[in-house]
Amino acid sequence: MIEEKGILFILSGPSGVGKGTVRKALFEKDPDLKYSISMTTREKRPGETDGVDYFYKTKEQFEELIKDNQLLEYAQYVDNYYGTPRAYVEETLAAGKDVFLEIEVQGALQVKENFPEGVFIFLFPPSLEELKNRIINRGTETSDLVLNRLKEARKEIELMDAYDYVVVNDDVDQAVEKVQAIIQSEHLKRERIAKQYKKLLEAEL
Template sequence: MIDEKGILFILSGPSGVGKGTVRKALFEKDTDLKYSISMTTRTKREGEQEGVDYFYRSKQTFEDMIKNNELLEYAEYVGNYYGTPREYVEATLNEGKDVFLEIEVQGALQVKKNFPEGVFIFLFPPSLEELKNRIVNRGTETEDLVKNRLLAAREEIEMMDAYDYVVVNDKIDTAVSKVQSIVRSEHCKRERVAKQYKKILEAD
């Protein structure tokens, strides 16, 4: 096997663009990817499992991890912390497995700072009008919230320059195919392959 270490892929984009839908469809087709399990300080809900749904930790433990730079990203939401533990991601990558992280734009920019070797994919809406329709069709947002989400989306789209790839989520299957192509092409990059071939040559 040429690739000894896995690759961290980060998928993000504005709220309502369909990150979760694309990720779920991708994992139905690509069983080799490992989903990055988040850590949280919220209480475990009925039916949830440690190390499957989340890693559940106390607020003190989480804050200690923040101080020790043990999280690739984190955020506080409704009094609870959520974040991506560095140890789990790096251990999985070192096993030669690719890790896939689906996250909001602000979180992705934190990961970029803490793990710049990751591959960053921006999921882009076909248009702002379509994005608005998707948010409205959820039926869970007030008119003011819809406006705020669209304003935030405009700001997040301007952060696209921080990403390596852009995938337009017009049709789910097409978007998933493009993400799969990105995963395959990253494994064929010269700089990744060259490192392993040099080891092979040195071994001879």
């Protein structure tokens, strides 16, 4: 059978919803997934490795990649660029590996514009009250920042229509199981299977 191309999965949702926790738990259960390594212009920190923690670039190199449309998404924080390199994602997918991207909502919408064939999963809080409690329990936000994050979360939830699936993160293990079911179901979609068999039939003619 012809080797299947990998699928890009994008997990996104409001700040505090638990994207990182779900992604880490998912990777423990599914080690075949490849994490989308980000690119940055910030300095490498002690113990970090290029191509493992980040792809490190100069500001000039990064801006050249922006100009050449070589990033699926990017943003600028505190004078440094961060983004998702298109080449790494496409090469990994071509090798038949699924790529998983955990990202904020605005970045996910950029990816949707640049890579619409990706599968977009919105991680949803059980309630805004629970989201508020999770942000407060981090202990890293002032009361003003908590309010700002909740306002932003309301706006982001309204963008849910741009996604293919919604997973409520009430229980991490259950959320992971649902994401695994999405991955499996995407691989079983008729159009993906049909493409493989069409190539197989053509090869045998």
